[in-house]
Amino acid sequence: MDFDVFVNYYNQLPFLIKVVWIISVILFIIIIVSIFYLKIYRTRLRNSTAETQKLVTEYEIQLINYLYAEEGQEEQNSIIEKLTFCISSKSKRKIIKRVLLKLKKEISGEIAVAIQNLYRQIGLLNFALKKLDHQNWYVVAMGIRELKQFNIKDAHDAILHHVNHSSKEVRKEVQLYLVSLFHFKGLEFLTKIETDLSEWDQIQLLEVLQKNEDQQDVDITPWLNSNNDSVVMFSLKIAEIFNQYEVQNHIIELLHHKNNIIRTKAILVLGGMQNLDFKHEVMNNFEERTLEEQQALFKIFEPLVSNNDEWFLLKYSEHYNFEIRLEALRLIKNFSPDKFALFKETTNNGQFLEMLNFLTDN
Amino acid sequence: MESLTGQHIILIIHYFFFVYGFLAIGSYLFLTVVSAFETSEYVKKNKFVDYSEILASSISPSISIIAPAYNESLNIVENVRSLLSSHYVNYDVIIVNDGSKDDSLELLINAYDLVKVNYLVNKQIPTKPLRAGVFKSTNPAFEKLTVIDKENGGKADALNFGLNVSSNQYVACIDVDCLLLEDSLQKMIKPFLEATDHKVIATGGVIRIANSCTIKDGKLLDVNMPKKMIERAQILEYLRSFLLGRMAWSRLNGLLVISGAFGLFDKKIAIEVGGYDTKTVGEDMELIVRMRRVMEEQKVKYRVAYIPDPLCWTEAPDNYRIFISQRNRWTRGTIETLKMHKKIGFNPKYGALGLLSYPYWLIFERLAPIFEVVGIIYFTVLMMLNYVRWDFSLAFFSLAYLFTLLLSIAAIYSEELTYHQYKKKGTGFKLLLTAILEPIVLHPFVLYAAVRGNYDYYFNKKKKWGVMQRKGMGTTAT
Known part of the structure; x- marks a missing residue:
């Protein structure tokens, strides 16, 4: 009876109000379900953290037993069997990999090699290799990352194949895999890459290269001539960090590159190498160069300055840019104290005098 | 006839409110869906990021943290210690003491062995002059620290001084009382370094509420849920704003505001556009809008990026008086910024900025409280005339x-599925309870503050910042 009253009331409502009530009821149901699910989710999250921790401890003990048992012993075989069985579960596979990686980081030498062998023996390698052909970028990137972490060099060709993958993350993992495992030889991807290397990628790769004790010789000339500006920039950074003096002439050519950032970096790199040949080239067409290039020259100028450059310093001691003006005056103070003193006596410009006074005191 | 006209007017008013409400709900739903996609993608991609490489690299770009301080003597020593404890290699800290009347400077001098140094400031942006001067530490452990003591000119003026002094490529402008996590800088710099086909002009970070959290020696040890409902309601409000709203606008490249409490900027661009505007109380929003406007006018491909990780923790007002004062200022800041840049609004020349971001802010942020108040007044009149159909x-x-409740639950889900900061048993229930009560315990005050903000903007021009009384995060809280 009551329900009929409610239905009759609802039926006589205008359309708009009916819609509002329907939406409200739907929202109410969604909210109730969401609240219950949130409760379940939070509880599950807490429980799974405890369960994961339990499994981590369990596998850690098994793996340590395996590593310190004598090779070929029954104990080792039984652990391999047990782990091989466990990896069929995705969550357990994840935990086993985590524990293996943790142990790999903590130990070195033969035992580290044993971990790598175990990784292959229990079948984890096959799972990782399968990921490389997956359609989802996330899975591919995960696979490459895992192969890098476990030092699997055999996957080189399959991974290099992804060097121009549509996903930035996959490309990044490919680059890190190659450089982490093959060091300077891994830089071969620079000739194949069709996309830009971001500054973030470059810093990461350079850090990996710097950590490598085996500083192999590498010819960066082809990359300095690359059509990909980011590859040229990266090569300039390699030249700078690894003191590639033999490519100085190629770098001088880059002073005429179409990209201002590359020209600026070339000035900084050549300055760091204390190359004198490029100095006059930049000084002679200083006015035509961009502000960034001009600032770069003054930044690295001090060790390159000779007495013959006094005209240049005097000319630009009144440059519109603060940093250039300050640096020019500082160099004048060091190389021509008399001229500097004369400036102080003759200037009426308050800001200029402030700069001169600052330099006198410092 | 008269009554027919009256009925038409009433019908128009009804439809206006209906359409406005429908559009508001629609836009919030749209932003929630977009933020879900963006958050999921961000979390996935972030799994492949190794911040430690950037952290240790000497070739990583240089960053200056600029923190203006005014009468912050209660916590300034601890707060500076927290800023100096970043794990990033290539950074320095510039504290700008903006004419404080307390003993902030003396405390800093004693705590960090500071001595006055000669310093030539490149006055690219006009500011108030130095007062006591520039100070550096004699202790090598604090070599990253520079303290500037200048005449009072307000927060924007102090930040501009910091911009003039910084010799680094990027500047992180923060509130000195904020707690930055140690890995904040490398996370915030990432969008700048990852961009290849566009320029990132600024990155905004999430602000989290530190009330009741356990903090020791400038480090966040434990995240707790505060007892007061006003604080809890703000936690929920921040989750909604930062994890849903801003995340979505970041995806749409339509962010108009980066919180003044923590943002990272390309210094060169910030200076080129003239730095912070000292005439507005919403200098953080105004700078972003101006930077975007200049980029659009120069036809530069750019982005304002956003990092949803909980990197910066701050103290929120714990009483309604300070809360209203803060929101009043935010309202005035929004009005001033939108008015200053009205040229952008509905102007196709400014692309998505002019046709999407600006109109959204104008209609659903700037005008929303006004429409709400008008609606309440209209409803009261109808009640008095006995015209209300209560059903x-x-x-x-x-x-x-x-719908409001659902949005809050969506924000809680976003937090739980990503950063899960409120881990303790029972906090989930507290958050839900807050979501249920927030429309009653916080929203009326938000509305009141917005109305006051409007009033003060038009009729009380002298009103400026207002005072934020701090209890301090330097000591262990419970």
């Missing part, structure tokens, strides 16, 4: 309330 009103109230 219809109940339907609309239910819809509005349930």
Whole structure:
């Protein structure tokens, strides 16, 4: 009876109000379900953290037993069997990999090699290799990352194949895999890459290269001539960090590159190498160069300055840019104290005098 | 005839409110869906990021943290210690003491062995002059620290001084009382370094509320849920704003505001556009809008990026008086910024900025409280005239309330599925309870503050910043 009253009331409502009530009821149901699910989710999250921790401890003990048992012993075989069985579960596979990686980081030498062998023996390698052909970028990137972490060099060709993958993350993992495992030889991807290397990628790769004790010789000339500006920039950074003096002439050519950032970096790199040949080239067409290039020259100028450059310093001691003006005056103070003193006596410009006074005191 | 005209007017008013409400709900739903996609993608991609490489690299770009301080003597020593404890290699800290009347400077001098140094400031942006001067530490452990003591000119002026002094490529402008996590800088710099086909002009970070959290020696040890409902409601409000709203606008490249409490900027661009505007109380929003405007006018491909990780923790007002004062200022800041840059609004020349971001802010942020108040007045008049159909009103109230609740639950889900900061048993329930009560315990005050902000903007021009009384995060809280 009551329900009929409610239905009759609802039926006589205008359309708009009916819609509002329907939406409200739907929202109410969604909210109730969401609240219950949130409760379940939070509880599950807490429980799974405890369960994961339990499994981590369990596998850690098994793996340590395996590593310190004598090779070929029954104990080792039984652990391999047990782990091989466990990896069929995705969550357990994840935990086993985590524990293996943790142990790999903590130990070195033969035992580290044993971990790598175990990784292959229990079948984890096959799972990782399968990921490389997956359609989802996330899975591919995960696979490459895992192969890098476990030092699997055999996957080189399959991974290099992804060097121009549509996903930035996959490309990044490919680059890190190659450089982490093959060091300077891994830089071969620079000739194949069709996309830009971001500054973030470059810093990461350079850090990996710097950590490598085996500083192999590498010819960066082809990359300095690359059509990909980011590859040229990266090569300039390699030249700078690894003191590639033999490519100085190629770098001088880059002073005429179409990209201002590359020209600026070339000035900084050549300055760091204390190359004198490029100095006059930049000084002679200083006015035509961009502000960034001009600032770069003054930044690295001090060790390159000779007495013959006094005209240049005097000319630009009144440059519109603060940093250039300050640096020019500082160099004048060091190389021509008399001229500097004369400036102080003759200037009426308050800001200029402030700069001169600052330099006198410092 | 007269009554027919009156009925038409009433009908128009009803439809206006209905359409406005429908559009508001639609836009919030749209932003929630977009933020879900963006958050999921961000979390996935972030799994492949190794911040330690950037952290240790000497070739990583240089960053200056600029923190203006005014009468912050209660916590300044601890706060500076926290800023100096970043794990990033290539950074320095510039504290700008903006004419404080307390003993902030003396405390800093004693705590960090500071001595006055000669310093030539490149006055690219005009500011108030130095007062006591520039100070550096004699202790090598604090070599990254520079303290500037200048005449009072307000927060924007102090930040501009910091911009003039910084010799680094990027500047992180923060509130000195904020707690930055140690890995904040490398996370915030990432979008700048990852961009290849566009320029990132600024990155905004999430602000989290530190009230009741356990903090020791400038480090966040434990995240707790505060006892007071006003604080809890703000936690929920921040989750909604930062994890849903801003995340979505970041995806749409339509962010108009980066919180003044923590943002990273390309210094060169910030200076080129003239730095912070000292005439507005919403200098953080105004700078972003101006930077975007200049980029659009120069036809540069650019982005304002956003990092949803909980990197910066701050103290939120714990009483309604300070809360209203803060929101009043935010309202005035929004009005001033939108008015200053009205040229952008609905102007196709400014692309998505002019046709999407600006109109959204104008209609759903700037005008929303006004429409709400007008609606309340109109409803009261109808009540007095006995024109209210209570059953219809109940339907609309239910819809509005349930939708607000759903949005809050979506924000809680976003937090739980990503950063899960409120781990303790029972906090989930507290958050839900807050979501249920927030429309009653916080929203009326938000509305009141917005109305006051409007009033003060038009009729009380002398009103400036207002005072934020701090209890301090330097000591262990419970």
